Amino acid sequence: MIKQLFYTWNSVALNPERSDALEVLDLTQIPIETAITVAYPSLPFCELVDVINRVQMATPLNVSVLLQNYGYAYDSKLQSLIEKLRPLPQIFWQWCQTRSLSPRDLFPFLSVSDLTTLNPLLQNFAQLNLTRQLGSQILEILIECILLKVPSDHLQPPSEKSEDGALWLQHLQHLRFPQTYSRDQEKQQTLMQLPWTKEIQTRWLRQGDRSGVEIRFFASSSSELQKRVQELQNVVQHETQLHESH
Amino acid sequence: MNRIEALVHKFETVFIQRDVQDSALALRFRSLFPAEKIEIVDEKPHVFSKGDMSAADYTRSKKRLFLTEHAGDFFKRCPGAKKGLACCNYFVLNLGQQCDMDCSYCYLQSFLNTPYTVIYTNIDKALQELEGLYLDHGQSSVRIGTGEVVDSLSLDPLTLYSQTLVDFFRDKPRWNLEFKTKSNFIENLLTIPASKNTIVSWSINPQAIVEKEEHGTASLAERLDAARRCLDYGYQIALHIDPVIWHDDWKHNYTLLLDEIHARFRPQELPYISLGALRFQPEQKDIMRERFGMDSWVNRAEMFKSSTGKMRYDQSLREEMFHFILHKFKTLDPKWKVFLCMETPETWLNATGQVPYKQENIRSLFQPITMRS
Numbered sequence: 136m137i138k139q140l141f142y143t144w145n146s147v148a149l150n151p152e153r154s155d156a157l158e159v160l161d162l163t164q165i166p167i168e169t170a171i172t173v174a175y176p177s178l179p180f181c182e183l184v185d186v187i188n189r190v191q192m193a194t195p196l197n198v199s200v201l202l203q204n205y206g207y208a209y210d211s212k213l214q215s216l217i218e219k220l221r222p223l224p225q226i227f228w229q230w231c232q233t234r235s236l237s238p239r240d241l242f243p244f245l246s247v248s249d250l251t252t253l254n255p256l257l258q259n260f261a262q263l264n265l266t267r268q269l270g271s272q273i274l275e276i277l278i279e280c281i282l283l284k285v286p287s288d289h290l291q292p293p294s295e296k297s298e299d300g301a302l303w304l305q306h307l308q309h310l311r312f313p314q315t316y317s318r319d320q321e322k323q324q325t326l327m328q329l330p331w332t333k334e335i336q337t338r339w340l341r342q343g344d345r346s347g348v349e350i351r352f353f354a355s356s357s358s359e360l361q362k363r364v365q366e367l368q369n370v371v372q373h374e375t376q377l378h379e380s381h
Numbered sequence: 382m383n384r385i386e387a388l389v390h391k392f393e394t395v396f397i398q399r400d401v402q403d404s405a406l407a408l409r410f411r412s413l414f415p416a417e418k419i420e421i422v423d424e425k426p427h428v429f430s431k432g433d434m435s436a437a438d439y440t441r442s443k444k445r446l447f448l449t450e451h452a453g454d455f456f457k458r459c460p461g462a463k464k465g466l467a468c469c470n471y472f473v474l475n476l477g478q479q480c481d482m483d484c485s486y487c488y489l490q491s492f493l494n495t496p497y498t499v500i501y502t503n504i505d506k507a508l509q510e511l512e513g514l515y516l517d518h519g520q521s522s523v524r525i526g527t528g529e530v531v532d533s534l535s536l537d538p539l540t541l542y543s544q545t546l547v548d549f550f551r552d553k554p555r556w557n558l559e560f561k562t563k564s565n566f567i568e569n570l571l572t573i574p575a576s577k578n579t580i581v582s583w584s585i586n587p588q589a590i591v592e593k594e595e596h597g598t599a600s601l602a603e604r605l606d607a608a609r610r611c612l613d614y615g616y617q618i619a620l621h622i623d624p625v626i627w628h629d630d631w632k633h634n635y636t637l638l639l640d641e642i643h644a645r646f647r648p649q650e651l652p653y654i655s656l657g658a659l660r661f662q663p664e665q666k667d668i669m670r671e672r673f674g675m676d677s678w679v680n681r682a683e684m685f686k687s688s689t690g691k692m693r694y695d696q697s698l699r700e701e702m703f704h705f706i707l708h709k710f711k712t713l714d715p716k717w718k719v720f721l722c723m724e725t726p727e728t729w730l731n732a733t734g735q736v737p738y739k740q741e742n743i744r745s746l747f748q749p750i751t752m753r754s
Contacts, residue, residue, distance in 0.1 A: 210432025210494070212668075239664075245436070246670035282675040312683040315695050344685040344693045 142174040147193040149174040168200040178205060179235040181228065184217055213238055215245060222250050227257040230264065240271035243278045253281065259292055265300045273300065276307040285310055319346050330373050332366045384538040384566060385413060391444070391481060395419050396426045396497065398449040404502040406540060407448050413539065425449075427496045433664075436671040438496045443481055445497035451475075455507035456514065456525070471559075473529040474511070476501050476542055480532045482563055483596040485673040485680070486624055489530060491665035498531075504542055508549050515553055524580075525550075528561030534581075535564040543569050551576045561621065563598040565607035575615030580652065582619035583608055585642075587634035590626050594679055601638070605645050612650055623657035623722055625702050627694060628678045632705060639709045648716035656706060657722035658699045659684070660691045 141156040142149040145163045149171055162170035171186060178186065183205055190196050198217070199209040207213060216238055223231075223244075231241070244250060256277065265273065280290055289310060292303045309316045323339040326348055331337055336351045350367070354360035382390065395414050397407050399421050411419055420426070426447060434442065456474050479489060479498035501507070511525075527533045527546065537543045543560060547570065550558040559580040560570075570581065586594075588601040599607070608618045620642065625635070642654075659682060661669070670680050684692040693699065703721060710717040 208432040211435035211438045211496075212433035215435040215437070242667040243670070245667055246674075279670075279675065282670070283681065315683045315685075315698075318695065318697065341685075344687040344699075345696045 142170065144170040145194065147190060149190070151189075166200075167194060168197055168204055171201060172204045179232065180207070180237055180241075181232040181235070184220060185228075185232075187217060188221065207238070212242070212245075216241060219244055219250065224254045224257050224261070227261040230261040230270070234265075234267040234270060236267060236271065240267070240274070243275045246282060247278060253278075256281075256287060256290060259295075262295050263292055263297050263300055263303075265297055269300045269304060273304050273307060276304070276311050280307060280310050283311070315341075322346065325377075329370050331370060334363060335366060384568070388481070388536065388539055389414055389418075392446050392498075393418065393444045395446045395448065396422045398425075398447070399423050401448060401450055401502040404448075406500065406502040406504075409541070410446075410448060410539065425495070432494060433491075433668075434494060434496060436668050439490060439493070439668060440483075440672065442479055442493070442496045443483065443498060447495075447497040447499050448502050449499060450503045451501040451506070455501075455510050472523060472525045474507060474525050474527050475530050476504060476507060476527060476540075477531040477536070479530070481535055482532060482598045484563070484598070485594045485596070485669060485677045486626075486659060486661060488661055488665065490668045490672070491662045492530070498536075500531075500536065500540060504545055508545075511549070515556065519553065520555055522555055522557075524557045524559055526559040526561055528559070528582075532562050532564060533560035534562040534566045537566050537569050541569055544573050547573060547576050547579050550578055554578055557617075559619070563595060563604065565599040565603040567607045567611055570611060570616065571614050577615070577617060580617040580619050581608070581611045582621060584621045584623055585638065586622065586624075586626065587638045589628070589630065589634045590678070593628075594626065594673075594677060601641070605641065609645060612646070617652055619651060619653055619655070621655045621657070621722070622706065623655060624659040625656060625706065626659050626678050627682060627698065627702065631702065635702075635706055636709060639706065639713060643713040648714050648718065651718070653718045653720060654710075655720055655722040656703060658694055658702060660687075660693050662690070663692055666692070 139153055139156045141153040141159045143159060143161050143163075144167050147167075148154060149162070162173055165173070167190070171190065175182075175186065183202070187196065187198055187201065191198075198214070202209040202213065220228075220241065247253060260270070260273070260277070263270075277290060281287070290307065293299045293306065319339060319341060326337060326339055334352055338349050340347060340349045352363045354363055392414070395410055395418055397410065397419060401407050402411075402421055427445070455476070456472060477498070477500040478495070479493055480487065481498065527542075534543060546558055550556060557578050557580055558576075559582055561582045561584060563584050567581065570579075583604045585601060585604055591598060591601050598604075608620070612618045622635075622638070625631075628634070659679060661684075663686060666680075669677070673680055675681055682694065683698075684694060687693040687696075694702075707719055710719050
């Protein structure tokens with residue numbers, strides 16, 4: 136069993152969550168930045184931010200050296216971010232820690248002048264317990280919608296269930312990209328008017344900066360395949376005629 | 382205040398690397414700037430990291446100059462020369478980095494990591510490099526631009542580099558030198574004999590966009606006036622309508638722009654006009670949002686990640702905007718030569734009906750050449 140130690144540096148508790156450990160090791164003889172890496176050999180970014188804020192209240196700290204010890208290229212953008220994140224609500228910050236959010240996931244906060252205005256939304260956000268990927272996508276769009284002055288009651292998640300996260304993202308995308316959404320809707324309507332047979336399934340899809348139709352069908356023989364291809368050709372012909380008549 | 386005085390006023394500090402303090406450029410700067418703005422340094426100033434700059438540091442980098450020597454290669458291929466994009470054989474010569482103007486969409490915001498504007502003092506080394514390439518490729522038709530990571534002319538009243546470059550290219554007839562600018566600082570070009578293989582080009586946009594997004598630049602009218610003067614003096618000129626930015630009145634404003642171009646120039650006076658839609662790296666969004674807010678048409682734009690990794694408008698919207706502008710040009714006069722910059726062959730096809738290699742009036746620009754790397 137790995138022995139758990141409580142580390143201190145010049146009377147500063149480095150890992151206070153271990154303060155009930157049987158052994159206490161004082162690391163004052165080495166630099167504080169190195170002592171922290173002894174207490175926590177690895178730390179995700181958000182937890183590292185907590186340690187920085189906690190230790191800085193007790194003793195001066197070279198944040199640049201510490202971040203480099205954990206493999207982060209310290210720069211003025213990262214420095215701004217660390218300072219910016221202090222007022223985030225605890226419940227949201229816990230979600231960031233659980234999901235190991237990276238600086239890049241959190242950079243959108245830099246454009247918000249007063250983060251406390253986001254608190255109610257971020258608290259609701261945290262309750263969904265989203266995955267990191269979905270959560271960071273939602274965060275960026277949410278922040279942009281707030282900056283675009285979309286009323287906050289339009290921005291709330293549809294429910295407190297994490298499975299509704301994808302729905303929330305879709306809703307926010309419609310708010311953030313209204314013209315693209317309406318163009319896609321129009322194209323989808325046109326698509327539905329084409330003479331598809333019931334053996335061919337279609338749906339309108341957006342892939343980055345392009346949107347188009349996904350076509351699916353099943354063929355168990357060469358004759359069936361030829362039939363589907365013929366049906367597709369009929370659709371193309373119809374679409375061309377429609378296009379020409381416009 | 383004349384141009385030089387205005388630039389001297391704009392910069393808070395000029396750092397000069399000790400090794401180059403007696404170079405011709407440094408001596409000129411030391412004579413133009415008051416002594417309290419000059420600082421001779423042994424190391425690069427204000428560098429505490431190599432990573433991304435905060436918005437505040439980036440803004441500050443436009444107020445500080447650093448004169449130093451460039452150690453690497455000056456000359457490289459345009460970033461448009463990538464798989465998946467139709468490229469027009471453009472090469473770049475970087476004589477500095479950072480720009481004293483401040484466009485909201487500027488890609489330097491996600492590209493630079495030095496908290497100052499750099500001007501390289503060793504232009505003679507750049508010219509030696511070019512001389513070597515000329516021995517191998519002097520018979521190829523090559524366009525070399527100086528406006529990739531620095532505006533070609535906005536600092537020219539201080540550097541006078543334009544005159545050195547024009548003179549260097551003067552006896553290299555198959556090579557074209559292209560200055561690209563959003564300033565109207567052309568006086569240095571008008572005090573030396575003009576050279577036909579020098580193209581002075583302007584990035585232009587409707588005045589509404591200049592006011593909203595292109596901070597600290599010359600107005601559209603000033604840019605077009607400067608272009609006319611260069612043309613009349615004997616230079617070639619070119620216009621880049623780039624980046625095309627969607628906004629509520631985009632059709633009206635781009636119509637005004639095209640009418641203005643057509644009123645001031647004849648198609649045969651411009652070898653080409655290039656057209657490019659707004660694009661930027663995804664990581665640029667943070668700094669743009671922080672620096673310019675969501676009132677900016679660039680930050681409000683509905684942008685999506687494209688197959689090349691850059692954020693772009695929806696492809697059908699790009700095609701609509703390109704088609705509108707190309708059609709308008711054609712209506713004004715079919716002889717206008719317009720090509721799309723940094724676009725996929727699919728967009729070319731849908732916006733113009735043909736890929737560039739097949740379009741009679743611009744085909745020559747897209748003939749691939751091979752350069753030794």
